[in-house]
Amino acid sequence: MLFNSIDFAIFFPVVFILYWFVFNTNLRWQNIFILLCSYLFYGWWDVRFLSLLFLSTLIDFIIGLRLQTTVDERIRKWLLYGSIFFNLGILGIFKYYNFFLDNVNDLFTIFGKPLHFKGIELVLPVGISFYTFQTMSYTIDVYKRRMAPTTDLVSFAAYVSFFPQLVAGPIERARHLLPQFFVHRTFDYDLALRGCKQILWGLFKKVVIADNCAVLADSIFNHHTDYGGSTLWMGALFFAFQIYGDFSGYSDIAIGTSRLLGFDLMKNFTYPYFSRDMAEFWRRWHISLSTWFRDYVYIPLGGNQGSSFIKLRNIFLVFLISGFWHGANWTFIVWGLLNALLFVPLLMCGKNRQHLDIIAFDKRLPSFKDVLKMGFTFVLVTLLWIFFRSESLTIAIDIFARIFSPSLFTIPVFEQKGLASVTVILVIFFMALEWVGRSQNFAIEHMFATKSRIFRWAFFAFLICMIGMFMQTGGSPFIYFQF
Numbered sequence: 001m002l003f004n005s006i007d008f009a010i011f012f013p014v015v016f017i018l019y020w021f022v023f024n025t026n027l028r029w030q031n032i033f034i035l036l037c038s039y040l041f042y043g044w045w046d047v048r049f050l051s052l053l054f055l056s057t058l059i060d061f062i063i064g065l066r067l068q069t070t071v072d073e074r075i076r077k078w079l080l081y082g083s084i085f086f087n088l089g090i091l092g093i094f095k096y097y098n099f100f101l102d103n104v105n106d107l108f109t110i111f112g113k114p115l116h117f118k119g120i121e122l123v124l125p126v127g128i129s130f131y132t133f134q135t136m137s138y139t140i141d142v143y144k145r146r147m148a149p150t151t152d153l154v155s156f157a158a159y160v161s162f163f164p165q166l167v168a169g170p171i172e173r174a175r176h177l178l179p180q181f182f183v184h185r186t187f188d189y190d191l192a193l194r195g196c197k198q199i200l201w202g203l204f205k206k207v208v209i210a211d212n213c214a215v216l217a218d219s220i221f222n223h224h225t226d227y228g229g230s231t232l233w234m235g236a237l238f239f240a241f242q243i244y245g246d247f248s249g250y251s252d253i254a255i256g257t258s259r260l261l262g263f264d265l266m267k268n269f270t271y272p273y274f275s276r277d278m279a280e281f282w283r284r285w286h287i288s289l290s291t292w293f294r295d296y297v298y299i300p301l302g303g304n305q306g307s308s309f310i311k312l313r314n315i316f317l318v319f320l321i322s323g324f325w326h327g328a329n330w331t332f333i334v335w336g337l338l339n340a341l342l343f344v345p346l347l348m349c350g351k352n353r354q355h356l357d358i359i360a361f362d363k364r365l366p367s368f369k370d371v372l373k374m375g376f377t378f379v380l381v382t383l384l385w386i387f388f389r390s391e392s393l394t395i396a397i398d399i400f401a402r403i404f405s406p407s408l409f410t411i412p413v414f415e416q417k418g419l420a421s422v423t424v425i426l427v428i429f430f431m432a433l434e435w436v437g438r439s440q441n442f443a444i445e446h447m448f449a450t451k452s453r454i455f456r457w458a459f460f461a462f463l464i465c466m467i468g469m470f471m472q473t474g475g476s477p478f479i480y481f482q483f
Contacts (some may be wrong), residue, residue: 001041001044001045002476002477002478003202003203003206003250003253003254003257003478004203004206004207004471004472004476007044011040011041012257015033015037016260016261018033019033019034019261020187024185024186024187027182027183027184027185028154030185031154031155031158031181032154032158034158034162034163034181034261035154035157035158035161037163038158038161038162038163038166039053039161041163041166042126042127042161042163042166042167045126045167046123046125046126049125049126052090052125052128053125053131053160053161054157056086056087056090056131056132056135056160057135057156057157057160057161058153059082059083059086060083060087060135060136060138060139060160061149061150061153061156061157063079063080063082063083063139064138064139064142064149064150064156065149065151066079067079067080067139067142067143067149068142068148068149076143077143079139079143080139080140080143083135083136083139083140084136084139084140087132087133087135087136088132088136090128090132091128091129091132093122094122094123094124094125094128095124095128095129095327095328096324096328097120097122098120098122098328099328099329126167126481127166127167127168127481129325130165130166130167130168130169130171131160131161131166133171133289133292134160134171134172134173134174135160136296137171137173137174137292137296138156138174138178140296141173141174141175146175147174147175150178150182152181152182155178155181155182156178158181159172159174159177159178159181162177162258162263164253164254164255164257164258164261164263164265165254165258165265167481168247168250168251168254168478168480168481169250169251169254169268169286169288169289169480170251170254170255170265170266170267170268170287170288171288171289171292172265172266172288173266173292176264176266177263177265180262180263180264185261185262185263186262187262188262191259191262192259192260194256194259194445195255195256195257195258195259195260196256196260197256197442197444197445197460198252198253198255198256198259198441198442198445199252199253199256199257199260200256200444200460200463200464200467201249201252201256201442201443201444201463202248202249202250202251202252202253202254202256202442203249203253203467204249204430204463204466204467205244205245205246205248205249205252205430206245206246206249206250206253206478207467207470207471207472208245208426208430208466208467208469208470209241209242209245209249209426209427209430210241210242210243210244210245210246210249210479211470211472211476212419212422212423212426212470213238213239213241213242213245213423213427214238214242214246214476215416215419216234216235216238216414216416216419216420216423217235217236217238217239217242217389219235219414219415219416220232220234220235220238221235221239221389221390221399224395224398224399224402225398227402227413228402228405228407228408228410228413229402229403229404229405229406229407229408229409229410230407230408230409230410230411230412231412231413231414232399232402232403233403233408233412234412234414234420236382236383236385236386236389236399236403237382238423239385239386239389240273240378240381240382240385241427241430242479243385243388243389243479244269244272244273245430246478246479246480247269247286247478247479247480248268248269249478250478250480251268251269252442255267255268266287266288267287267441268286268287268288269284269285269286269287270283270284270287271284271434271438271443272284272285272381273374273378273381273431273434274359274374274434274435274438275355275374275377275378275381276355276359276370276373276374276377277346277351277354277355277373277377278339278342278343278346278377278380278381279343279346279347279351279352279353279354279355280355280356280377281377281381282339282343283356289322289325290322293318293321293322294318297317297318297321298314298315298318301313301314301317302314304347308348311347311348312344312348315340315343315344315347316337316340316344318340319336319337319339319340319343320333320336320337320340321336322336322339323335323336323337323339324336326388329391329392330392330393331387331388331390331391331392331393331396332387332388334387334393334396335384335387335388338384338387339384342380342384358438358439359374359438361439383400386399386400386403433447444459444463447459
């Protein structure tokens with residue numbers, strides 16, 4: 001079920017009404033209702049994979065209880081390994097099995113001994129990369145004694161399957177989200193109003209910005225051999241705004257929907273395209289995944305402590321795993337490694353945390369120096385997105401060769417000139433609103449708060465009209481569903 005679909009437009013109001021007006025008097029029944037709604041939401045896509053979701057939930061629930069009652073540290077460690085092995089195992093089978101098999105076949109073919117292993121046709125369960133990481137963080141935290149395990153299977157299952165963030169995050173930690181299922185929730189009008197605004201902003205990002213950019217980016221990338229460098233560069237720019245509007249839009253809708261149900265989810269994006277270096281970009285992009293790798297991979301490996309070799313190893317491992325997490329393709333691995341190469345100089349020079357503030361705070365415009373830093377970082381990020389978007393390394397390299405050629409200085413050519421012009425204007429409008437609201441949790445959270453109510457509602461009505469104009473029948477999938 002897509003957030004930007006008629007199905008969800010019917011589903012959520014019904015859930016909201018029943019949640020607050022029928023099940024609001026009993027916390028236990030509220031959690032059961034959330035669990036049932038979450039399974040309905042997930043099963044709407046493919047009911048077969050509900051068993052996989054439940055199995056992952058049940059195994060980590062049982063392991064969590066055993067970790068608490070077991071004194072022998074050796075057994076506790078094997079219990080933790082069991083959780084990690086199971087979660088990474090199902091992820092590996094569904095997501096990476098054919099990738100490894102194909103590469104083994106290719107490797108042996110190079111040496112003249114083809115194996116002819118055949119892959120298996122598997123449907124990748126939506127959200128599997130998200131909920132497996134979420135349950136793993138629970139067992140790791142229980143093992144580290146950072147939290148006590150829950151004995152309430154219903155609440156734990158509701159935490160794992162919580163429908164607003166189930167299929168594309170944010171990847172929540174049990175220490176943050178799980179306790180919220182044990183606290184009586186009352187309807188908060190101000191919180192709900194903020195939730196509605198964030199849903200509106202998320203839909204605008206997805207439907208108006210991302211989906212329009214997607215049409216142009218897909219047309220250019222799918223026929224890259226027909227275009228010169230300038231058009232391919234524009235295609236990369238359109239994809240940069242497509243993936244940002246698409247993924248951050250989903251996060252906004254998820255967070256806003258959760259607020260309407262009385263829950264607080266972690267922030268997942270903080271205006272990443274206003275970053276002044278690559279380290280700042282990764283503090284602002286997909287925060288729930290970046291901090292997950294920091295806490296459960298980077299720091300356990302030693303973080304930035306130890307020799308230069310240890311620091312380099314840890315950074316490259318984290319970015320390599322991060323790239324591979326996104327998909328079973330060498331393009332994602334190269335994308336991760338290139339990000340590491342750009343991050344390492346900042347770390348080694350001790351400049352990876354030099355931009356922790358809000359850019360041009362309390363100022364209307366950035367300084368010339370900040371403009372140069374933002375522009376340079378954005379260009380680097382956009383160039384790397386080419387690997388992320390390309391179907392193979394061969395295609396990515398060909399696109400780079402065409403971009404870095406004299407054709408870069410020609411006038412871009414578009415099959416849909418009208419759409420391209422409109423989309424450019426929409427992106428400029430979108431980024432202007434993001435800049436104005438960059439100190440807020442989301443751009444329009446307090447926008448025009450000092451203006452009259454009529455002015456504010458006219459602005460919100462304008463955004464709604466824009467969404468209505470560009471909304472596709474049935475909704476278009478979110479990019480991160482494939483991860």
